[in-house]
Amino acid sequence: MTFASLGLIEPLLRALETLGYQTPTPVQAQAIPPVLEGRDLMAAAQTGTGKTAGFALPLLQRLTMEGPKVAANSVRALVLVPTRELAEQVHEAVAQYAEHLPLTTYAAYGGVSINPQMMKLRRGVDVLVATPGRLLDLYRQNAVKFSQLQTLILDEADRMLDLGFSEELRDIYAALPKRRQTLLFSATFSDAIRALAGQMLDNPLTIEVSPRNVAASSVKQWIVTVDKKRKSELFIHLLKKHRWGQVLVFAKTRVGVDQLVERLQGLSLNADGIHGDKPQATRQRALDRFKSGDVQILVATDVAARGLDIDDLPTVVNLDLPIVAEDYIHRIGRTGRAGQTGEAISLVCADEVDLLSAIEMLTRQTLQRREEPDFIPEHRVPATDATGQVLKKPKKPKKPKTSGGGGKRNLGKWVDSGEAAAEVPSIKPVRKVPVFNTGPRKRKP
Numbered sequence: 001m002t003f004a005s006l007g008l009i010e011p012l013l014r015a016l017e018t019l020g021y022q023t024p025t026p027v028q029a030q031a032i033p034p035v036l037e038g039r040d041l042m043a044a045a046q047t048g049t050g051k052t053a054g055f056a057l058p059l060l061q062r063l064t065m066e067g068p069k070v071a072a073n074s075v076r077a078l079v080l081v082p083t084r085e086l087a088e089q090v091h092e093a094v095a096q097y098a099e100h101l102p103l104t105t106y107a108a109y110g111g112v113s114i115n116p117q118m119m120k121l122r123r124g125v126d127v128l129v130a131t132p133g134r135l136l137d138l139y140r141q142n143a144v145k146f147s148q149l150q151t152l153i154l155d156e157a158d159r160m161l162d163l164g165f166s167e168e169l170r171d172i173y174a175a176l177p178k179r180r181q182t183l184l185f186s187a188t189f190s191d192a193i194r195a196l197a198g199q200m201l202d203n204p205l206t207i208e209v210s211p212r213n214v215a216a217s218s219v220k221q222w223i224v225t226v227d228k229k230r231k232s233e234l235f236i237h238l239l240k241k242h243r244w245g246q247v248l249v250f251a252k253t254r255v256g257v258d259q260l261v262e263r264l265q266g267l268s269l270n271a272d273g274i275h276g277d278k279p280q281a282t283r284q285r286a287l288d289r290f291k292s293g294d295v296q297i298l299v300a301t302d303v304a305a306r307g308l309d310i311d312d313l314p315t316v317v318n319l320d321l322p323i324v325a326e327d328y329i330h331r332i333g334r335t336g337r338a339g340q341t342g343e344a345i346s347l348v349c350a351d352e353v354d355l356l357s358a359i360e361m362l363t364r365q366t367l368q369r370r371e372e373p374d375f376i377p378e379h380r381v382p383a384t385d386a387t388g389q390v391l392k393k394p395k396k397p398k399k400p401k402t403s404g405g406g407g408k409r410n411l412g413k414w415v416d417s418g419e420a421a422a423e424v425p426s427i428k429p430v431r432k433v434p435v436f437n438t439g440p441r442k443r444k445p
Contacts, residue, residue: 006032009061011100016057019096025050026209031185032058040204041183042197049209051185052093055079055153059183060098063126067150070104070124074148079129080172082159083303084109084280085287090155091129103127110134111280118143132160132168139175151181154200158186158193162324173200190326219316219332221344222368223356225381228349231319232260234375235347236267239297244315246290249299250331252320257299260319264297271297302327318346325358350379357384 003016003024024032028050031043035058043054059077070076079094081087091107098105103126108117110133117134121143128135128144138144154160160169182201186193189208197204226234239247251257254275264271272286272295283303290298302322316335322328335342346367348356360366366385 001029003057007036008032008057009064011064012057012061012097015097015099018099021053025054027051027207028054028057030207030209031055034205035059035181035183036061038062038181040181040201041185042189042201042204042206043183043185044189044206044208051155052090053097055155055183055185056090056094056097059127059151059153060094060101060103063103063150064101068148070126071145071148072124073121073143074124074145075121075126075128076148077127077151077153078135078146078149078176079127079153079155080132080135080157080160080169081129081155082131082163082165084111084131085283085303086156087129087131088284094127094129098127105129108134108138109280110137111283114138114141114143132165132172136168136171139172146176149177149180151183152176152200153183153185154196155185157184157196158190158326159330161190161192161196162327169196219335219342219344221332221346221365222370223346223348224370224372224375225348225377226372226375227377227379228351230375230377231347231349232263234372235260235317235319236264237372237375238317238345239269245296246293246313247297247315247317248290248313248334249297249317249319250322251299251301252323254301256320257301260299264299269297270295271299273299274303275301276303302331314342316342316344318344321346321348321352321355321359323355325355325362328359329363348381350377350381353382353384356381360384360386 001024003013003021006024006029008016026049027043031041031054034041035055041055043051063076067076079090081090087107087109091105095105104124105127106117106120106125107129108121109131114134114137117138118141121128121138130138135144139146154169160166182204184193184197184201184204224234224238235249238244249260251260254277257273257275261271261273272289274283274286278286286295286298289295299319313335316332318328318331322331332342332344335344346356356367364386
């Protein structure tokens with residue numbers, strides 16, 4: 001099968017040829033024809049399988065072939081995404097596909113000044129990629145209008161709900177024209193997403209090109225158990241032992257990101273970090289440097305779990321397991337993309353056993369465990385399996401009773417400060433007490 005056989009026009013085929021795209025991926029082959037026909041679509045596919053091209057190519061063709069020229073402050077197609085990074089990535093892809101078409105594209109998101117975005121929208125934009133919060137800000141200031149909207153696309157809708165955008169989505173939905181095409185693309189479909197689709201889509205065609213909630217087979221996954229306080233030390237050990245090149249590391253908190261980056265930089269390792277507290281320009285600069293290879297280790301919170309597309313990224317490390325099991329799939333989906341192979345390693349402590357169990361149940365596999373001899377945890381991680389079972393924690397061995405009977409009443413040997421106290425390590429040495437004169441005290445004159 002070729003892209004031409006899917007009915008795409010010549011300018012799009014020329015752009016794809018420049019990008020080196022030769023054969024449609026399964027999601028593209030199944031999504032492009034119905035989207036060209038104007039049908040609503042609900043599509044599930046693993047991250048890294050080409051979902052963006054699956055909706056962007058037919059969208060651009062329809063905008064080129066149909067509809068009037070975009071009016072001032074108007075948009076003809078709207079792509080909603082959960083994060084700034086994903087907005088930039090999707091917009092970049094759409095702009096590349098539209099290189100030979102008379103269409104305008106733009107990305108709008110928070111964390112940066114709204115004024116340049118308002119100025120850009122004055123002339124109208126054919127395709128606007130936006131995060132929900134910033135889009136509502138623009139709409140409430142009359143900087144964007146939806147009267148010409150033909151197509152709405154929800155990309156990574158499950159993540160938008162996870163981030164608490166349900167109210168924003170409801171407000172946006174109320175402002176849109178009733179007659180429109182709606183496409184919902186995501187790597188996973190929760191019950192909440194299916195409920196959302198029931199409200200926003202009209203008789204959609206549903207396609208699932210891979211088993212639900214299964215990580216890509218091109219990613220080799222394994223875990224190392226370790227005590228929580230030694231995770232950073234273990235990561236540095238593994239980095240040197242396996243001679244990893246570029247590594248994307250996920251930490252649970254912003255403080256955790258900053259601490260690991262500081263420690264790595266203190267060892268003269270080329271590392272940078274991104275999280276929600278950093279300005280958008282700083283985040284984007286760190287991502288660009290990582291993509292270009294100028295940064296070896298990028299440490300991030302889940303802000304980078306989606307929307308980060310790097311060619312030949314070999315290794316992803318979970319310093320901390322994600323709270324939401326589905327985010328594990330998106331994290332490790334940053335490697336093993338576009339037919340490449342990759343490795344995903346998770347450093348797991350005893351406190352995370354329930355999170356590990358949820359991930360294994362979601363992915364339907366028991367993750368292989370490895371141990372590092374110098375990092376055997378004091379707090380053992382109980383065994384888990386893909387059924388969601390957590391075996392009982394191993395009982396701690398009982399301490400042997402002190403010989404001589406008497407239990408706690410037996411005080412054993414008194415040890416003088418001049419003796420070798422090490423002979424009885426469980427008992428502290430007893431200091432000699434000086435003897436004071438207890439006779440009558442003489443009064444001072």
